[in-house]
Amino acid sequence: MKEKIQNAMRNIPSMDRMLLMPWTKKYEAEIGRDSVKSIISGVLDDQREKILKDPEVPFDTEKIASEAEKRVKARAHKSLRPVVNATGVVLHTNLGRSLLAKEALEAVVKTAESYSTLEYSPETGSRGHRNDHVEWLLCRLTGAEAAIVVNNNAAAVILCLGALAKEKETVISRGELVEIGGSFRIPEIMALSGTKMVEVGTTNMTHLRDFESALSEDTAMILKVHPSNFSVEGFTSSVPREELAKLAHDNDIIFMEDLGSGMLTEPHIKYGKADPTVRSCIEAGVDLVTFSGDKLLGGPQIGAIAGSACLVEKLRKYPLLRALRVDKMTLAAFEATLRLYLKGESGSIPTFRMINRDTEDMKKQARRFKRKLLALLSRTRLRSVFLDVVPVNDTVGGGSFPGSELPGFAVSLKLPELGSAGKLAEKLRSFEIPVIAGASDDQVLFHVRTLSEKDEKWIIEGFKDMFSIDPGKAESID
Ligand SMILES: *Cc1c(COP(=O)(O)O)cnc(C)c1O
Numbered sequence: 001m002k003e004k005i006q007n008a009m010r011n012i013p014s015m016d017r018m019l020l021m022p023w024t025k026k027y028e029a030e031i032g033r034d035s036v037k038s039i040i041s042g043v044l045d046d047q048r049e050k051i052l053k054d055p056e057v058p059f060d061t062e063k064i065a066s067e068a069e070k071r072v073k074a075r076a077h078k079s080l081r082p083v084v085n086a087t088g089v090v091l092h093t094n095l096g097r098s099l100l101a102k103e104a105l106e107a108v109v110k111t112a113e114s115y116s117t118l119e120y121s122p123e124t125g126s127r128g129h130r131n132d133h134v135e136w137l138l139c140r141l142t143g144a145e146a147a148i149v150v151n152n153n154a155a156a157v158i159l160c161l162g163a164l165a166k167e168k169e170t171v172i173s174r175g176e177l178v179e180i181g182g183s184f185r186i187p188e189i190m191a192l193s194g195t196k197m198v199e200v201g202t203t204n205m206t207h208l209r210d211f212e213s214a215l216s217e218d219t220a221m222i223l224k225v226h227p228s229n230f231s232v233e234g235f236t237s238s239v240p241r242e243e244l245a246k247l248a249h250d251n252d253i254i255f256m257e258d259l260g261s262g263m264l265t266e267p268h269i270k271y272g273k274a275d276p277t278v279r280s281c282i283e284a285g286v287d288l289v290t291f292s293g294d295k296l297l298g299g300p301q302i303g304a305i306a307g308s309a310c311l312v313e314k315l316r317k318y319p320l321l322r323a324l325r326v327d328k329m330t331l332a333a334f335e336a337t338l339r340l341y342l343k344g345e346s347g348s349i350p351t352f353r354m355i356n357r358d359t360e361d362m363k364k365q366a367r368r369f370k371r372k373l374l375a376l377l378s379r380t381r382l383r384s385v386f387l388d389v390v391p392v393n394d395t396v397g398g399g400s401f402p403g404s405e406l407p408g409f410a411v412s413l414k415l416p417e418l419g420s421a422g423k424l425a426e427k428l429r430s431f432e433i434p435v436i437a438g439a440s441d442d443q444v445l446f447h448v449r450t451l452s453e454k455d456e457k458w459i460i461e462g463f464k465d466m467f468s469i470d471p472g473k474a475e476s477i478d
Helices: 002-010 015-019 023-031 033-053 061-076 102-113 132-142 153-165 186-193 208-214 241-250 278-283 309-317 328-342 350-355 359-377 421-429 453-466 473-477
Strands: 084-086 089-091 146-150 169-173 196-200 219-225 254-261 288-292 303-307 386-397 406-414 435-440 443-447
Touching: 002 033, 015 033, 023 033, 023 061, 033 061, 084 443, 084 453, 089 350, 102 328, 132 146, 132 278, 132 303, 132 328, 146 153, 146 309, 153 169, 153 186, 153 219, 153 254, 153 288, 153 303, 153 309, 169 186, 169 208, 186 196, 196 208, 208 241, 219 241, 241 254, 254 278, 278 288, 278 303, 303 309, 359 386, 359 406, 359 453, 386 443, 406 421, 421 435, 421 443, 421 453, 435 453
Parallel strands: 084 435, 089 386, 169 196, 169 219, 219 254, 254 288
Antiparallel strands: 146 303, 288 303, 386 406, 406 443, 435 443
């Protein structure tokens, strides 16, 4: 056994030999010789381990070399890079949620390449606060007295609970103990903030009297959480905001709402149950509303807190705020996005544009794209290409409008010679710019709601690479 192992080990190529392979030079220039060596060394270690487990494991130097090249190449590739979202899910959390408006992008670049007024007031020549850039805008757009921003909505909730309800009780309906996106669970967030959770009511029914009887000397807050990613159907009841606000204020406690998707204006979505706007919550008497910047608002990742001036003042003084402070590029993008709302131009924000797309327009786009794909795929050796324009259900996503479906259109594609739809979807993901498509039955679906002209080009380019179509010859296709 030992001898077998030793023999097999001797077959493993040395590092020096591996480094003689011509492809290593290219990647050394990209990520440095030490990195290349360390990745190759990992491949050789894996091989040693395989031999220790089974000395008879078939040995193939070429396979080791190609595995090494694959791993080095993967590391040399930019990791955070664009993909095509052909899923029809507008706010796809894994694909980066909102796309920024042109104005927001320009603001990011300007703020990143120059010094800025981030924490400086040119009027007085003295220190300003980074929050000042967006507070007035948020107040204008929500009707709140004061506002503050942090890294994301999760941070906003933690900050509020910590600053205002630590070591005291927070009352919440059992119907709102939600989990959002796997890592944000209300009971855990409350425990982390140091507030004592007092659950009232049941999953489907919570009444005002449940809240009333739960209040004690130790109650600091009533918390309402928007059930962002599900809807309870049937025999349900929750207490209207106005009633909770009155109860809270009569008892001198805070009424806070985690609204999730921070809608600033009515989205004109005709399908499903609409989320409330931040303004409507404030008008109903909510003292503090927290919401995300990159969901329905259509801006960068940020958490906004809008509400009563005296509570926001307490948040400003809470030391955790420093650890949650927002980066200047994010602030620049957020300010520019809010200004679009103020100007009445929120319709040009990509998230809104995609949610509100006209069905006929999508059908036309799908037909055009289908023709482009057909022209391209008929230049390949494939004998059977199935392309069609089909109606599909798109979604808003990002925990907004749960249960609502947006009727859209997709181009369906089936290439039986390449195998199943799963295989084709895998090929699409391996494109230079990965294409994430939908799937139904045995076909891949390109939902056009989330496809820009640029995305269509990227898909076409990917197919050209895949079938080695000479770009010169295929010019007429796009
Ligand atoms: C999305 C969501 C969160 C988390 O917001 P992030 O901005 O992703 O941190 C928290 N609460 C609710 C109700 C949500 O919908």
